[in-house]
Amino acid sequence: xxxxxxxxxxxxxxxxxxxxxxxxxxxxxxxxxxxxxxxxxxxxxxxxxxxxxxxxxxxxxxxxxxxxxxxxxxxxxxxxxxxxxxxxxxxxxxxxxxxxxxxxxxxxxxxxxxxxxxxxxxxxxxxxxxxxxxxxxxxxxxxxxxxxxxxxxx
Amino acid sequence: xxxxxxxxxxxxxxxxxxxxxxxxxxxxxxxxxxxxxxxxxxxxxxxxxxxxxxxxxxxxxxxxxxxxxxxxxxxxxxxxxxxxxxxxxxxxxxxxxxxxxxxxxxxxxxxxxxxxxxxxxxxxxxxxxxxxxxxxxxxxxxxxxxxxxxxxxxxxxxxxxxxxxxxxxxxxxxxxxxxxxxxxxxxxxxxxxxxxxxxxxxxxxxxxxxxxxxxxxxxxxxxxxxxxxxxxxxxxxxxxxxxxxxxxxxxxxxxxxxxxxxxxxxxxxxxxxxxxxxxxxxxxxxxxxxxxxxxxxxxxxxxxxx
Numbered sequence: 001x002x003x004x005x006x007x008x009x010x011x012x013x014x015x016x017x018x019x020x021x022x023x024x025x026x027x028x029x030x031x032x033x034x035x036x037x038x039x040x041x042x043x044x045x046x047x048x049x050x051x052x053x054x055x056x057x058x059x060x061x062x063x064x065x066x067x068x069x070x071x072x073x074x075x076x077x078x079x080x081x082x083x084x085x086x087x088x089x090x091x092x093x094x095x096x097x098x099x100x101x102x103x104x105x106x107x108x109x110x111x112x113x114x115x116x117x118x119x120x121x122x123x124x125x126x127x128x129x130x131x132x133x134x135x136x137x138x139x140x141x142x143x144x145x146x147x148x149x150x151x152x153x154x
Numbered sequence: 155x156x157x158x159x160x161x162x163x164x165x166x167x168x169x170x171x172x173x174x175x176x177x178x179x180x181x182x183x184x185x186x187x188x189x190x191x192x193x194x195x196x197x198x199x200x201x202x203x204x205x206x207x208x209x210x211x212x213x214x215x216x217x218x219x220x221x222x223x224x225x226x227x228x229x230x231x232x233x234x235x236x237x238x239x240x241x242x243x244x245x246x247x248x249x250x251x252x253x254x255x256x257x258x259x260x261x262x263x264x265x266x267x268x269x270x271x272x273x274x275x276x277x278x279x280x281x282x283x284x285x286x287x288x289x290x291x292x293x294x295x296x297x298x299x300x301x302x303x304x305x306x307x308x309x310x311x312x313x314x315x316x317x318x319x320x321x322x323x324x325x326x327x328x329x330x331x332x333x334x335x336x337x338x339x340x341x342x343x344x345x346x347x348x349x350x351x352x353x354x355x356x357x358x359x360x361x362x363x364x365x366x367x368x369x370x371x372x373x374x375x376x377x378x379x380x381x382x383x384x385x386x387x388x389x390x391x392x393x394x395x396x397x398x399x400x401x402x403x404x405x406x407x408x409x410x411x412x413x414x415x416x417x418x419x420x421x422x423x424x425x426x427x428x429x430x431x432x433x434x435x436x437x438x439x440x441x442x443x444x445x446x447x448x449x450x451x452x453x454x455x456x457x458x459x460x
Contacts, residue, residue, distance in 0.1 A: 115266040139266025143352040
């Protein structure tokens, strides 16, 4: 743990999502689908001091390897996050969290009158700007700004 | 107007003003100025006119444009007599239509419908209005009218008046002017009907604009008026307060420059009084007439190329 004095248990196998934008850990848990009935160990740290971000959140999930689509979703709520895959207490893979240019089937359009919210059409959103986050619906051209995107995740 | 570089139009769709570069816009306007009725030009071609909601001017002017070039028109207005009434999806409807027609012109109440259709079919698609989003051929005829009277689309002072919040024509027109130079936009509206921040964001740094609730038109080259709709106001008293402030009367027109032009996307209700119609600056009926050559040019370009 390079940032500050934080001491949390290591996990044997699973995923560590570090450098989550402070306050966004609950959104990451939602993306991971962690709710009642999940029996694996989940460690959440919020508002931890970070040299890079000032404050950050962190989530550790045992026995879970993230899919590419999940990483794209995390990029929307926590663009600076790092995802480390852990095996036998060691980092075996680092998955870069990078927002792609286009998000297909990841974020719903915020416009209730958009064709994608009425007919059976897969949502298709173009990333116009990463910071600040600005997305635009490919179909109806509605602008989706900043943190609002996190509530539109599919 | 002078022809610019030759552009390849075949197979292109006209969905949003955002898709059109300055060169594309100028090419359409050039061809709109040159085109004349020709019963042989599009002979044997079929335009599918799919109007999922009613329209007077747009539907008729597209049909007129196609017929003046010798093409035929099939289609519907309203969905009562179609398979859509039985629950058919938009994508299935247009997949069928593309087997019968060479080009689709569509108006639909849902935003994004035109792009979806363009992505679904292989024939060209022209958006004749998708909900509150885009109506690019209206913008092209607005620009054609402005160019016709001022002989330029750069270095203009333009006033957009009325409902700037919900009016798609003013959003598209403002965005179109980001393609041109030395444009000054004056956005004149009641405070609750200001231009949305998302549109202003796209203008910032490209087009100089100012927002005001004062109907000061004295130095403008173009005054583009839209209707303030009563249903946009949660409080009727608020509506009553502002409705008279943006009505164009002969007295208001006394402040206009002699060379200014007064435009309106129509239908007009009471935001321009009928007495204004005969003033030299009133150009809104010529504007609507320009819909035909602009649409003739688009049909020719998309079906035959430049």
